[in-house]
Amino acid sequence: MAAHIKPLILHAHATGPNPVKIAMALEALHIPYTAKQWEFGDDPKKGVKGAEYLKINENGRVPAIEDPNTGVVVWESGACMNYVRRVYDMGNTIGPSGDSAQDLVDFEKWEYFLLSTLGPMAGQANWFRHFHPQKNEDALQRYTAQTYRCYDVLEGQLKKTRGESILPSRITAVDYHFEPWVRLYSFAGLSLDNYPMIRKWLGLMATREEVQEAYIRIQGKK
Ligand SMILES: N[C@@H](CCC(=O)N[C@@H](CS)C(=O)NCC(=O)O)C(=O)O
Secondary structure (H helix, E strand, O other), X not given: OHHHOOOEEEEEOOOOHHHHHHHHHHHHHOOOEEEEEOEOOOOOOXXXXXXXXXXXXXXXXXXXXXXXXXXXXXXXXXXXXXHHHHHHOOOOOOOOOOOOHHHHHHHHHHHHHHHHHHHHHHHHHXXXXXXXXXXXXXXXXXXXXXXXXXXXXXXXXXXXXXXXXXXXXXXXXXXXXXXXXXXXXXXXXXXXXXXXXXXXHHHHHHOOHHHHHHHHHHOOOO
């Protein structure tokens, strides 16, 4: 299939957790792509808040995908992931592993939990720990506690598969959504000491080829 697919353009940043999720899915599906790096900031030509990038994503964030095969432009990592799955995962290798109504809902609820809750809480914990111009201990404590609360929920789910995957039976796009966020635990000042299943799952994810390749590509090392 991939032979006649023109490379997708994945708009990315070398360190942010959101673009690499999409790279993992593209790697898993063997879809050709070019990772185009942008800087944070408003440089008109190079920045995610600059005029050139805002023509692609008016929200000024990465990831975004331009697909020359279909003419589609998509941004928001959830929408990017679902676009990739709909158009390029015909054999359903990274989507819900069953087709019952419950299987579909389980996939979506974990995907939305990451996109709406764990990701934003961890993002704010990072922000108040590293980037906020003034110290704000209340905000840091609040977002740290909320991220741990999300870890509690994730740990409970991973117990069901003994840390093998977030949904039963195989790795799916849901694991790709979570991996880059959870991998940043120590940058966010968090510990996995109380989360043996998360630690195990992160270790297993790190051994996977599509995960390793995605980081190499996103960091511009290949
Ligand atoms: N909800 C968005 C969040 C995207 C996002 O925040 N991306 C970060 C990089 S991981 C970014 O572009 N930050 C640049 C900025 O905030 O100016 C998604 O899931 O795609």
